[in-house]
Amino acid sequence: MRISALSTILICCLALAVAGCRSSGTEDVLSIEPSQETTSAITAPVPPAALGSSEAPRVAPKMARAPVAPQAVPVAVQEPVADVGAPHPDALAWSGENSANQPIETVALTVGAPLPMERPMTMAAPEERMIARSRIYRHRFGDAKPINFGRVSPRNHAVHGVDVSRWQGEIDWVKLRSQGANFAYIKATDGGDHLDPMFKTNWRRADEAGLKRGAYHFFYWCRVASEQAAWFIRNVPRDPDALPPVIDVEYNGDSSCKRRLSPEKVREKMQVFMDTLERHYGKRPVIYTAPDFYADNLRGAFQNYPFWLRAVAQHPSKVYPGRRWVFWQYSGSGLSQGVSGKIDLNVFHGSEEEWHRWSGSRSGGAVASR
Numbered sequence: 001m002r003i004s005a006l007s008t009i010l011i012c013c014l015a016l017a018v019a020g021c022r023s024s025g026t027e028d029v030l031s032i033e034p035s036q037e038t039t040s041a042i043t044a045p046v047p048p049a050a051l052g053s054s055e056a057p058r059v060a061p062k063m064a065r066a067p068v069a070p071q072a073v074p075v076a077v078q079e080p081v082a083d084v085g086a087p088h089p090d091a092l093a094w095s096g097e098n099s100a101n102q103p104i105e106t107v108a109l110t111v112g113a114p115l116p117m118e119r120p121m122t123m124a125a126p127e128e129r130m131i132a133r134s135r136i137y138r139h140r141f142g143d144a145k146p147i148n149f150g151r152v153s154p155r156n157h158a159v160h161g162v163d164v165s166r167w168q169g170e171i172d173w174v175k176l177r178s179q180g181a182n183f184a185y186i187k188a189t190d191g192g193d194h195l196d197p198m199f200k201t202n203w204r205r206a207d208e209a210g211l212k213r214g215a216y217h218f219f220y221w222c223r224v225a226s227e228q229a230a231w232f233i234r235n236v237p238r239d240p241d242a243l244p245p246v247i248d249v250e251y252n253g254d255s256s257c258k259r260r261l262s263p264e265k266v267r268e269k270m271q272v273f274m275d276t277l278e279r280h281y282g283k284r285p286v287i288y289t290a291p292d293f294y295a296d297n298l299r300g301a302f303q304n305y306p307f308w309l310r311a312v313a314q315h316p317s318k319v320y321p322g323r324r325w326v327f328w329q330y331s332g333s334g335l336s337q338g339v340s341g342k343i344d345l346n347v348f349h350g351s352e353e354e355w356h357r358w359s360g361s362r363s364g365g366a367v368a369s370r
Helices: 002-022 026-030 091-095 173-178 199-208 225-235 263-281 291-298 352-360
Strands: 160-164 183-190 212-218 246-249 286-289 307-310 327-335 343-348
Touching: 160 327, 173 199, 183 199, 183 225, 183 343, 199 212, 212 225, 225 263, 246 263, 246 291, 263 291, 286 291, 286 327, 343 352
Parallel strands: 160 183, 183 212, 212 246, 246 286, 286 307, 307 327
Antiparallel strands: 160 343, 327 343
């Protein structure tokens, strides 16, 4: 009996000791209520993690939006981007600013629809400057030596223009425009050291009168092409609204340079010059030429360049068979109010709408068809 009573007492003490250990163990941990404390870094409830996810979602701190109720969003579904014209719920996150104009940080969620990490391309792209369309004046030119071109008369073209140099002297550009000069190519440079003395004046006044203007360079075959390009760039401003620059390639019996290069060398020098100008002005140069020079050096060459063709006795299709062109110089004996003496007359190959597209293009427009 004594042994039995002692055993009973020992068993009771052991049971009490075991119970005391459990009171400070896992039962207390499991009974703790979830904390209701929140921090200032979170203003919206955190969406629950998807089943099977091993990561807890991260949230962008201090988002400048009202709290929204959590929604279950399938992981595979991409959140559509709102129309550019309407504010997007995440517009502030894309711009990196909140309502107080303070920078905020955007953190991608690992669950649900991903948040954009930057502004969409359509919103980030700079707005293109609107290009005003100038009025097109109908031609009222005369000609000291008129040519009957028949059904293909340049008079049937919608957009006429001129090219000028110091030989035209002082020009009344407003009057010249009213007579039908909607564009003007202005002589700028020769070779590597000559600047037309009227270029700066003509360049400024043509623009003031509302003409589309461009500059041309008379290529000198006895000078290095890169030197000539550098000389042109030094003297002709880079104006995004100007027409593409022109390289004038022809034979000139009055020039002191009498060299006649091979067609391969001619095209090589032209390419160096044109590449340099295109890199600088961002527009593909126009090639101006005459029938004899074209036949010797340019037939079939430079198919991806716009051409300006001199043809004062026949239509370009007869003189330059198969060649596409943008401008046609049809007279060197034009007459107009605003100019004393004769002036070169030209037409654009296309309608008024095509002219506005071509002359307004920042890259110089497409090459006109035959």
